[in-house]
Amino acid sequence: MSDAASQSTPLYVTGLSREAMTQLVLSWGEKPYRAQQLWSWLYVRLANSFEAMSDLPKGFRQRLQETLPPWLPTIREYHRSADGTEKWLLQLEDGQVVETVHIPDEERGTLCISTQAGCALACSFCHTGRQGFARNLTCHEIVGQVVLARSAVEAAGRKVTNVVMMGMGEPLYNCEAVFAAGRILMDANGLAFGSRKLTLSTAGVIPRLPEVARELGCNLAISLHSVRDEVRNVLVPLNRKYGIAGLRKAALAYPLKANRRIFWEYVLLKGVNDSARDARELIGFLHGIPSKVNLIPFNPWPGSDYQQPEMETALHFQEILRQAGQVAILRDSRGGDIAAACGQLRGALLGAKQRRDFNLQEGFQDIVQETVQVE
Ligand code: SF4
Incomplete structure (x- = not known):
């Protein structure tokens, strides 16, 4: 397994180089071309979930889903x-x-x-x-x-x-x-x-x-x-x-x-x-x-x-x-x-958060607003 794949911090699929992705796929016993398929789903077809990658085997998709966190903000x-x-x-x-x-x-x-x-x-x-x-x-x-x-x-x-x-x-x-x-x-x-x-x-x-x-x-x-x-x-x-x-x-x-x-x-x-x-x-x-x-x-x-x-x-x-x-x-x-x-x-x-913190300190909890409207 690659250095990237063996890290204890979460591994994100869009944080992998092509080589690291290939190594990850191989370490799971998959054929190397699966890495190209995955790359293509991510960066050509712009898939937003592993589930959508329909030509990948179900077991592989499931493992991806279980191992790697969502990659979009x-x-x-x-x-x-x-x-x-x-x-x-x-x-x-x-x-x-x-x-x-x-x-x-x-x-x-x-x-x-x-x-x-x-x-x-x-x-x-x-x-x-x-x-x-x-x-x-x-x-x-x-x-x-x-x-x-x-x-x-x-x-x-x-x-x-x-x-x-x-x-x-x-x-x-x-x-x-x-x-x-x-x-x-x-x-x-x-x-x-x-x-x-x-x-x-x-x-x-x-x-x-x-x-x-x-x-x-x-x-x-x-x-x-x-x-x-x-x-x-x-x-x-x-x-x-x-x-x-x-x-x-x-x-x-x-x-x-x-x-x-x-x-x-x-x-x-x-x-x-x-x-x-x-x-x-x-x-x-x-x-x-x-x-x-x-x-x-x-x-x-x-x-x-x-x-x-x-x-x-x-x-x-x-x-x-x-x-x-x-x-x-x-x-x-x-x-x-x-x-x-x-x-x-x-x-x-940030301005709204700072205002919120100030207001909380002042005891005005009821005016906390999470969503900011930009004027
Ligand atoms: S222009 Fe703004 S974002 Fe760019 S280097 Fe200067 S402070 Fe940073």
Whole structure:
């Protein structure tokens, strides 16, 4: 039996690599092709129970059912925006909640998944950053978000073409689970997100960048937001550790595949990082790095310290980059009516729990509310 299969902690079927699944199946005296059948039911047909896997022998299904726990998270909330953006607040077995967002476009559908519950990096413009860190997600919890959301999206006649690890958390502080999940997402005979269809987004954990190329070879996105240390130190406090110069050096050394670019995420914040001077400094920073810049006008959330810039300012910023030959895309702020900014739904839930705890302490037990209505 594999290491994974002999662990005393519960074994989740979506936490198994192909090799570990084959070993598990063999250790039960089944033929190796049963592992391929199981893989296919999970990742091609997106089955949500062992019972539904009708061409597997009944005894095998029964053993799976008795041995392995359910693999999908529970939907705590679901919201659909007027612009088609969908958001799930998913509850994990220990009660932690994470967010998964589907952003449909004309040609594609992008799924934004979480890799941690909460985040320790405390970026000042990010709602998740205000909530602190709870724990790393496991491989099966990362894969489970994709299986659940893809199944729901496809059942509604839409599609998921891309996955971005850009939701809650810093993926490169959870490398083992993130890389294991990435390999499952990219498996050509399963979910089959090719290396151009999967993007790992980091705030810039510089020592781990080469591992992204080595372990997954998928797209790399870096949250930049400013190329001035005094500004980025506030927006992305991790910058105090590596600095802009360190980030540029790491990007120049990153082993990009042919015809690939580093994606730079740049949230435009009114009066903070959206001036012509900021744009020109950004051009200097990018010199010599094959790049694509995603400009995202800030999506305000209640209590945030920042504002969205005027559209005219955002367009001017983009134009300066384009004039300098940079690929710069101005993104829509999507799903504003369903609190789609990263961490907002979870924040509302935590806020309600904190209010509930306070109220219990004060003796107002009768106003406990378990279900949160997001306004
Ligand atoms: S922007 Fe990303 S890295 Fe920064 S606090 Fe939010 S989730 Fe964490």
